[in-house]
Structure formats: C-alpha cells, structure tokens
Amino acid sequence: MGTNPKLNKAAPNRASASVSRRVSNSVIEKWKDFAFSVPALVFMGAFLYFPLLYSIYISFTNWNMTRPVMKFVGANNYTRLLTNEEFYQSMKVTFLYTLMDVVFTLAIGLLLALLLNVSSSRLFGFMRGVIFMPYYISMVIAAMVFTWIYNGQYGLLNQVVSWFGMDPVEWLINPSTALPALVAVSVWKGVGFAMILFIAGMRGIPAEYYEAASIDGASRLRQFRNITLPLLSPMTLFLVITSFISSMQVFQSIDVMTDGGPLKATNAIVYWIYTMAFVEFKTGRASALVMILFVIILLLTMFQMWVSRKKVHYEG
Amino acid sequence: MRDNYMAGSAANRKLLMALRIIAAVLVTLVMFFPVYWLLISSLKTQAEMRMAVPTFWPQSFAWENFAEAFRVIPYARYFGNTLIMAVGTIILQLNVALMAAYAFAKGQFRGRDALFLLVLAALIVPEQVTFVPVYVMMSKLGWLDTFLALIVPHGASAYAIFLLRQSFKSINNDVLEAARVDGAGRFSILYKLLLPMALPTVVTMGVLIFISTWNSYFWPLIMTNDNDMRVLTVGIAMLRDSIAGNEAMFFHIIMASSVMAIIPIVLVFTVMQKHIVAAMANSTFK
Structure with a gap:
C-alpha cells in the first residue's frame, strides 16, 4: 500500500x-x-x-596618432574636408579614374568575350587562360613592369610612339598622361576577369533564342543587339558596380608609380587617406575621409541591390 | 534556295573562323606582352636595359640578375615571410570559415540567419574603413611587425564563409543524421564527412586565399616597419623607392625580383584555373 x-x-x-x-x-x-x-x-x-x-x-575627433590627446570636435573634420579644394580635386581624380577604368575594362572585356567564346576548342581555352592571368598577378609587379615600359628615357612606349613620328613623353611625370597611364595598367589586369564573367553570362543564354532568330533571318549584329546584350544586362550591372567599387579604392598602382603626383594629378581618395593617416598623422581627418568613401560605396551597393531586385521581378 | 544560302554560309563560316582565330591569337599576344617584357627585362644586363632602342630579345642571358636580387635585398627572407603569411592565413581563414559555414548551413539555433547576414554585410566594408583602428589595436597588443598582425585580422572572410555555406547546403541532411546516430561529434562530422564532400570548393577557396594574400600590399605595408618582416610586394616596391631617380640602374634587378615573386602564382593559377573560373562565375548572383 x-x-x-x-x-x-x-x-x-x-x-x-x-x-x-x-x-x-x-x-x-x-x-x-x-x-x-x-x-x-x-x-x-x-x-x-x-x-x-x-x-x-x-572621425569626430582631432586625434593625431603620434599624440595621446583625443578631443571631440564635432563635424569639424567633415566641414574642413568639404570646404577644401583638395577634396574636390581628389574626388575628381578618383571618379575620372574610375570612369575610364570601368568603361574600358568592360567594353574590352565584352569584345574579348565575343571573340573568345568558343567552347569546344582547346586553343581558345588556352588563350582565355593567358588573358585571364594578369588578374592574378600582383598589382605591385604589374605596376613595376608598366613603370619600366613608361620610362621616359629607356621605355618601350616612347620607342613605339617614335615609330609614329611622335615626340617622347614622360608618361608618369606629365600631369595629363599620368592618370590614363594608371588606368591602362588596371585595364590590362581587369579585362580577363570581365571576359570570363561575360562568357559565363553568354553561356547561360538558351541557344534556342539564337536559332529562332537566325531562322527569322536576323543578322549576327541584330542578334547581338536584341538577344545577347539585353540578356547580359544582369551580369553587366554586377560588373559595373563591383568594378566601380574596386576602382574607387585604387591605391597600389599609385603608391608604386606616381605617389599621387604629378601636381596631385593622381591623388585618388584612398591614396590621400593613406598619406593623411600615415604621413601627416591627421588620424581624425583621415577617418572622416574614410567615412565619406564608405558612404559612397554603401550607396552604390544599395543601388545595385535595388536594381537587381527589380530585374529579378522583371524576369520572373 | 535555302540550301544555297546554307552552302554559301558554310564557306563563309570557315573564313570567319579563320579570321576569328587570327584575331584571337593577336589579342592574346598583346595581352601577354607585358609578361613577356617582364621576363626578358629580368634577363638583360644593366647596359642593355639602358640602350636608346629597347631590344626585344636579350643579347645574352644575364642569369646573375637573380642572384643579385638576393644580394640587394633580403630576398629569401621576404619570400619566406610572404609564404608564412599566406599559409597562416589559409589555415586560419579556412578553419574559421569551415566552422561558421557548418553552423550557418546545418546548425539549428535562433538568430542563425540574422547572424549570417551580419557576416555577409562585411563584404561591403572596404579594408580602408578598418585599418586605422586595427593598426592602433595591433600596436597596443604589441603585434606590429609580427606575423600575428599580418594573419589574425584576416581570420574571418565573409566570401569564404559564403561559398563554403553554399556547398554545405547542397549536402543531404540524411548523411549527417546517420553519422550523428553512429555517435559522431560535430568536429568529426565537419572534418571527416563534410570537408571531404566539399573538397573541391575548399581547395579552390584555399587557392583564392593564397593568391590574394600573396599579392596583398596595403595591409603588410601598414602593419610592418621592420625590414626583416617585409613581404615580397612591399620589399619590391621599397626597392624601387630606394633607388628613386636612379631607376634605370636597377630595373633589371627589380624585374628579376618580380619574376621570382610571380612564379608561385603562375604555378597555382595554371593548375587550378578551371576551378577558379568556376568559382568566379558562381559567386556573382547567387
């Protein structure tokens, strides 16, 4: 119990x-x-x-990295930057560089993709590999090779220019050629990557579209304009935004080739941030500049997300 | 009529293909040219580098340029430093990413997807945003001029976590369940089951980490000051700075140093090209 x-x-x-x-x-x-x-x-x-x-x-302090004082100064760094002539000069250089870099890299990348998209050939596969390789070569070394090619006295480029009866140019010392000279290095390194992604995009386009179009008697050019280009647009948008963002952060080639010169003609924003922080030790001011760059990149990324979401809707 | 059109176009197509091959070969040669110029410049003597008309083939092979590179700068040291930095980063970043990818792909806990988004958001933040505070941190910890400053801040890569999670997600849960019933713990499931199944992705990831670390410049430039701690990219750039105004005297040495520095990249790239291309194409939209 x-x-x-x-x-x-x-x-x-x-x-x-x-x-x-x-x-x-x-x-x-x-x-x-x-x-x-x-x-x-x-x-x-x-x-x-x-x-x-x-x-x-x-970015809201007057901090100098070499000194222990860190005083809150409100938006002072930002207003000082935004009223500084040099800021607009640096922005202009950065955007000019970025624009040239993105346009040339993508245009040439697309042409290369059209030319080299032959899937059954080992020769074409090998050539694609050769064209893609510069993407993986260190920018420091690429910049070094081009520095030598651009050399005013012994460089190859001046030799080539002389074949056309032109006078030699100090490519990296002349303010009007220094920036395009930097762009050329980046384009050389980047076109292979753009080509690979464009080819990936092209291979995703169903072959029936082209078959239908050629039965209708559409020329190759028309097929390119009415099928390839529109259906590549998501890939193009992806490439535009990602290359825009990475171009805006150009640093290595400037540090190796021009040090921001001549006459600040290549003083792009990240290079300026670097010198401000580690040469002039204006840590607070440099951080404010970093934040401005970050906001621009953030806006671009949000723009890309917004457009690609609309695209998905459109296709679905 | 249609047949005629086809026959004409077959001949046309052959001609077009021939033209296409010629154009492609020319473009490839142009793209390869800077690498060719690097190679032959590394084999020219100082005198030949400074000729009024550049030569397209070295008059004699100046192999001694490569030995000279080891005398002008502590080349072996730089090479070793770069290798330690690259291998260390691969080991740390891959293990951190493997664990995180496992948690985010197969784990069951509240806030999992929100935390994964937080990790992904890191992709938007450029290196320049963090380098000043991290520099200060490293200096407070006494890590400047050590491998810790070169490796530890790159412990977590959003990109690696993202790609590994993708590949873990495609693995069937039944396999994991069976292993769990057999009494396998999380670490053995991750390293003995998931890792072998996702091996192609893991290896590709390792290669991409190797390439980007080997080529990195901004970070090691800032985090090291001691000549003995320099990596190749920084060392070669400094070599140029140290002879500013006198470049033509030393460019053959710079070129030889550069050739040796890209050999590992070219080797790895040649072997892994297919996988790298596939990974690139995969990471764009999904």
Missing part, C-alpha cells in the same frame, strides 16, 4: 525529468551549433565591426 503512492509519485517525476533532460539536451545542442559560428563572429567583431564603429568615433 505504502509503495503505491510512492510509485505513482515517482512515475510522473521521472517522466518530467526525462522531458526536461531532453529539453535541456536540445538547448545544449543548439548552443553547440551556435558555438561553431563564434570564431567567425569574434574575428568579425574584433577586426571589422568594432573598428568600423571606432572609425566613426575617431
């Missing part, structure tokens, strides 16, 4: 204990799952999100 209630009491107890053990087990399982994302989150927090917030804070 006395054992029965005990049993009765114990039974639900045991059941609830096992339920709660199961619950706590699954909670532990969830925490274990979460734990695997922790290293990535810690690295991102420590080296990306915290520095990002800290950069915003620094």
